[in-house]
Amino acid sequence: MQSLKPFEYVEPATIEEAVSLLSDYADKGKLLAGGVDIMPRLRHRKIKPAFILNIKKIQGLDYIDGNGGDGLRFGALTTIRSIELSPVIRKDYSILYEAAHQLPSHQVKSMGTMVGNLCVGTPASDMATSLLALDAELKIVNTSGEKILPIEDFYIGVGQTVLEPGDMVTEVILPSVMPGTRGSYQHLVRTRADISKVCVAVWITITDGICKQARIALGAVAPTVFRAKKAEALLNGRELDQDVIEAASQAASQETKPITDLRSTAEYRKEAAGILVKRALNKTLERAKA
Numbered sequence: 001m002q003s004l005k006p007f008e009y010v011e012p013a014t015i016e017e018a019v020s021l022l023s024d025y026a027d028k029g030k031l032l033a034g035g036v037d038i039m040p041r042l043r044h045r046k047i048k049p050a051f052i053l054n055i056k057k058i059q060g061l062d063y064i065d066g067n068g069g070d071g072l073r074f075g076a077l078t079t080i081r082s083i084e085l086s087p088v089i090r091k092d093y094s095i096l097y098e099a100a101h102q103l104p105s106h107q108v109k110s111m112g113t114m115v116g117n118l119c120v121g122t123p124a125s126d127m128a129t130s131l132l133a134l135d136a137e138l139k140i141v142n143t144s145g146e147k148i149l150p151i152e153d154f155y156i157g158v159g160q161t162v163l164e165p166g167d168m169v170t171e172v173i174l175p176s177v178m179p180g181t182r183g184s185y186q187h188l189v190r191t192r193a194d195i196s197k198v199c200v201a202v203w204i205t206i207t208d209g210i211c212k213q214a215r216i217a218l219g220a221v222a223p224t225v226f227r228a229k230k231a232e233a234l235l236n237g238r239e240l241d242q243d244v245i246e247a248a249s250q251a252a253s254q255e256t257k258p259i260t261d262l263r264s265t266a267e268y269r270k271e272a273a274g275i276l277v278k279r280a281l282n283k284t285l286e287r288a289k290a
């Protein structure tokens with residue numbers, strides 16, 4: 001007789017057990033972390049995995065280690081709320097704090113993991129946008145071993161990542177912060193509780209008034225979060241005066257490939273992206289001078 005259970009539920013105790021089971025189940029298995037995204041999908045039968053692997057019982061995946069001087073790592077079970085409350089992240093990686101802090105729902109922040117947020121693959125992820133500007137890397141483990149992947153190479157389309165069946169993200173790694181680095185996170189929403197219709201993270205190193213390295217990441221204005229590299233090139237090696245900021249903001253706007261949906265029109269998103277980049281650059285400059 002066919003089982004009435006919609007899926008088998010397992011709770012692996014270790015990463016090794018989790019990836020071994022994931023490998024056995026192939027595309028029939030799905031990881032569950034905080035459950036914020038996956039539970040509604042299961043309930044509405046949008047996905048029908050044969051096996052659900054709840055990784056919450058795995059010890060040692062909920063941590064934040066390090067600081068801006070040495071670089072920082074956090075684990076697959078670190079919640080968005082823990083990131084928001086971390087004094088080190090607020091001080092040394094302020095744009096990640098700002099992205100986490102803007103999320104209004106305490107339930108979502110307390111249940112949802114940062115890694116779960118990244119793995120959903122939405123281009124509107126505030127967290128992915130900030131982590132892209134911070135040049136984060138992801139540790140991906142499977143039965144063959146582990147690899148470290150820049151977050152820039154993680155996304156391949158709307159809701160699509162490079163993760164293969166059998167892969168698990170175990171850690172996010174942030175590089176050390178160069179002296180003179182500041183940033184700003186900016187976004188636009190329809191209502192306080194809605195997801196971003198445009199979001200921007202800027203992370204810039206300024207030495208003796210000159211921009212040594214600029215990273216500008218945008219979300220919700222292309223199929224994946226992306227770096228506006230033409231805009232960055234206009235900033236590198238320059239003093240950030242208003243002409244340079246204006247040119248970079250316009251370049252960033254031109255690099256977007258937005259869509260029209262219920263949150264906004266493509267035209268509005270394109271223009272707003274440039275305005276947010278300008279706002280973020282000016283805020284960064286203000287912070288650099290403080």
Ligand SMILES: Cc1cc2nc3c(=O)[nH]c(=O)nc-3n(C[C@H](O)[C@H](O)[C@H](O)COP(=O)(O)OP(=O)(O)OC[C@H]3O[C@@H](n4cnc5c(N)ncnc54)[C@H](O)[C@@H]3O)c2cc1C
Nearest residue numbers: 031033034035036037038112113116117119125126168169
């Ligand atoms: C009301 C609401 C408001 C929200 N607002 C925002 C917002 O303002 N900004 C924003 O960026 N996001 C927002 N989100 C999204 C939310 O942050 C994510 O849904 C949540 O963080 C997902 O994390 P989770 O641990 O619950 O993942 P889960 O739901 O458990 O998993 C999500 C997906 O990731 C996979 N996965 C989870 N962990 C791993 C892993 N370690 N390795 C590989 N795959 C894994 C799962 O298999 C699943 O496919 C909002 C969501 C809701 C419901």
